[in-house]
Structure formats: structure tokens, C-alpha cells
Amino acid sequence: MKAGIIIGHLNDKGNEGSILRTGEALGINNVFVLGELSNSIYKASKGAERHVNYFNFKEPDELLNHLLKNNQSLVCIENVNNAIDISEIENYPKNPVFITGNERLGVPKELLKGAKLCVKLTQGMGYMKCMNTSHAMAIVLYDFFQKQMDIRNKQWANTSSR
Secondary structure: OOOEEEEOOOOOHHHHHHHHHHHHHOOOOEEEEEOOOOOOHHHHHOOHHHHOEEEEEOOHHHHHHHHHHOOOEEEEEOOOOOOEEHHHOOOOOOOEEEEEOEOOOEOOHHHHHOOOEEEEOOOOOOOOOOOOHHHHHHHHHHHHHHHHHHHHHHHHHHHHOO
16 A cells, blocks of 8 residues: 655644654655745654655645646545545545645645545644644554455455355
């Protein structure tokens, strides 16, 4: 599986470092950088940056064309009208590349238009109606990998019972 994450577009470079670290810990080794990558992400990534492959893009359209050409599916983590609640997702698209919204501006509109799936995290138990962008990414990445493990376990059980 060629899963990936997109960073470079966030205001808080500590969030980008945290996303990079979480992604690498869950086995993601393709990192798509949209814009400039700041040296300040390295403190939060704790060395994870040395274990991933980087692909750099200046513009969202350039990144989207690359994903389409390589049969990768953009998955946006954004609370938009067509988003599906994470609890309702049975399977993620093949070869997903995950992006979470910029702290102020959200996911770039060009990328939202090209998304195969938009995921929302329903909130409302507390006063705050939004969460930290790196935390949102961590929740969705964990859900993705948990569902991948469930699929593998079912496949293994089916082949071992023959």
C-alpha cells in the first residue's frame, strides 16, 4: 500500500513535525510537501524525517496531478458538506494520501475538489468545536491502519481455514 501524508501548508510547523512523526510511526513513508518545508519541523518529528521519502510541490494542482498519475487517492480531513463521519467509513480508498486543513484556511480548495474522500470527526461533547490539526490527522491515520489490520486478519483467517 502506498499511503502518504501531505505537509508544508500548515502555519504551525510543530503540527507538521507531529504529523510526520505519527505518520512514520504508523508505517507511512511517502511525504508530499506542499510549499516550503521549514527546518523547525525537525524538533517535533524527533528524527522521523530521516525515514521517509519526500516529494515536493509548489502548487496544489501540481500535487493533485501527481497523485492522479500515480493512482493515489486524496483523503481530506475536513468538516465540509460532503464529508463522511469517521465512524461510518468501512474502507479507505486504495493508496490514500491524507491531508488535514490549515489551521486558519482549511484544506486548499483545489485539493478538496480532487478528493476521493472527505472525512470528518464529529465533535460536540465539549465547548470547542474544532481540534488541533495534528491530532485530527493522528485519529484518522490510526483508524486507517486499524481497518487495514482488520482486513488482513480476515484474509488470513479465510486462507488458514481452508
